Amino acid sequence: MNKQSVVLFFCHVLLLAGMSFSHSTCTGYWTLLQDAMGISAMHMQLLHNDRVVMFDGTDLGPSNVSFPKAKCSRIYNGRRIGFDCTTHSVEYDVATNSFRPLAIQSSMWCSSGGAVHYGALVQTGGFKAGDRTVRILKPCRGCDWEEIPMGLLTRRWYATNHILPDGSQIIVGGRNSFSYEFFPKPASFYWHLAETKSAAKAYSLPFLVQTNDGETENNLYPFVFLHIDGSLFIFANNRAILFDYSKNRVLKAFPEIRGGNPRNYPSTGSAVMLPLDLQAKSIEVEVMICGGAPKGAHIKARNGVFVKALKTCARIKITSPNPKWLIEIMPLPRVMGDMLLLPNGNVLLINGGSFGTAGWELGRKPVLNPVLYRPNKPPGARFEMNAPSKIPRMYHSTAILLRDGRILVGGSNPHPVYNFSGALFPTELSIEAFHPSYLDPQFLALRPTILTPWSQMMLLHGQTFKVEFTVIDELDPTAVSVTMLAPPFNTHSFSMNQRLLVLGVGNVTTNIWPDLKYEVEVSAPVGSNIAPPGFYLLFVVHQCIPSEGIWIQILG
Incomplete structure (x- = not known):
């Protein structure tokens, strides 16, 4: 081994x-x-x-x-x-x-x-x-x-x-x-x-x-x-x-x-x-x-x-x-x-x-x-x-x-x-x-799983929307954030267009029926100087452990 x-x-x-x-x-x-x-x-x-x-x-x-x-x-x-x-x-x-x-x-x-x-x-x-x-x-x-x-x-x-x-x-x-x-x-x-x-x-x-x-x-x-x-x-x-x-x-x-x-x-x-x-x-x-x-x-x-x-x-x-x-x-x-x-x-x-x-x-x-x-x-x-x-x-x-x-x-x-x-x-x-x-497997129970929205969601600048997710372990609502990343074009040691945004989020709410789920209200970036139109990966991060991403599109 x-x-x-x-x-x-x-x-x-x-x-x-x-x-x-x-x-x-x-x-x-x-x-x-x-x-x-x-x-x-x-x-x-x-x-x-x-x-x-x-x-x-x-x-x-x-x-x-x-x-x-x-x-x-x-x-x-x-x-x-x-x-x-x-x-x-x-x-x-x-x-x-x-x-x-x-x-x-x-x-x-x-x-x-x-x-x-x-x-x-x-x-x-x-x-x-x-x-x-x-x-x-x-x-x-x-x-x-x-x-x-x-x-x-x-x-x-x-x-x-x-x-x-x-x-x-x-x-x-x-x-x-x-x-x-x-x-x-x-x-x-x-x-x-x-x-x-x-x-x-x-x-x-x-x-x-x-x-x-x-x-x-x-x-x-x-x-x-x-x-x-x-x-x-x-x-x-x-x-x-x-x-x-x-x-x-x-x-x-x-x-x-x-x-x-x-x-x-x-x-x-x-x-x-x-x-x-x-x-x-x-x-x-x-x-x-x-x-x-x-x-x-x-x-x-x-x-x-x-x-x-x-x-x-x-x-x-x-x-x-x-x-x-x-x-x-x-x-x-x-x-x-x-x-x-x-x-x-x-x-x-x-x-x-x-x-x-x-x-x-x-x-x-x-x-x-x-x-x-x-x-x-x-x-x-x-x-x-x-x-x-x-x-x-x-x-x-x-x-x-x-x-x-x-x-x-x-x-x-x-x-x-x-x-x-x-x-x-x-x-x-x-x-x-x-x-x-x-x-690493030790963090599996902390890793969020996004339930909604579905991937390929379209958003306008400044739009508010809700993200529903689950976590196996007990959730720390103070340690939740939502990030949005523009996938770059990479060559010769530089990733062109790479950009990570930490979005504005509201309070995390809990829904215990029929399953334990969490929901957070999120604000999309307010303008194209901050987030040019295009496709981004959206993640929920809990205690520094990110979910798998979903695709969203910011419309121009």
């Missing part, structure tokens, strides 16, 4: 005996879902039909999932032009642990995207012939990718997308693209074309020029978050601004993080906007950035010298009149890690390495242990080590939260083609699930 099995057995024994122990006794566990899914999951997005869209790029050589010749894609890999009759995109069914191939013609390698208000994944940019392509995948049975070959005004490779209050996406930056644009284009754009018959241009963003440090850039995949006033917080390299995209104007420049080390690709750290507490009289907005690599680390790695990754996290309260970065120390250094918001408001740091940077063969010493960060604990008591995986997840790894609370983890391919032998870190085709400690 391995260590994980011993821990789980011990947890089961204590649960049956009616005993309890601290969260730190069982620190989560791992399960392998697919040993060889066929492609390496470089990008992931959970859709509201509980399917996960995964893809890499059409220029990486044949995958392990064949397609008929009618669906072959043209490849451009710098050495030859030809056709690839394998797929590089799949739809993974969470419930059945199965997948089906999807057809894609243009390379989506190192692209960006997000799930829009009507539930489709709108995905933008990529490599070479795919860098101005927009692709749409609707969440319906048998649906496949629809491609718009010239859907972007500018080439976008290593860009970042964010959903806006009106339901559109803003696409920011990319390699040699110091600008931003929108998809779909505003009505004024089409009116402009009709009047002048001229091509429109993307909007210049000088901040991206200022944060480009030359050869290594270090400002790709910028961290972008929608502020509650409708502006954007944009972090690139080692600096951040508050930006009014509607007027193309910088509203505020934030101080540099102490030390000035880069945090964006290829010195890849990660970032989250911490949960927004809508019950507070005044909503505070905090951004947290963790990991990355020291100045010069990328060039050194290319010369065979692998520098230890950063061990620091930095938090800043952007709603403060005098915002400052507060530095915290992680248990482990981490580069190419992912930061995921959990339903109970905690943050999970997962994947990556502890030396080197992102890029082909440039990372070393995998970080196998996820780390839990509890933002509301006192400083010095916020980090907690979790159980390690056996699979290195280095460059081009991904991770997302599933509706049942598990973390789906895949990818890792630090090579320009698929490479399964003779490599320090071979191309990884497996996917696995990390079960955070709130899924």
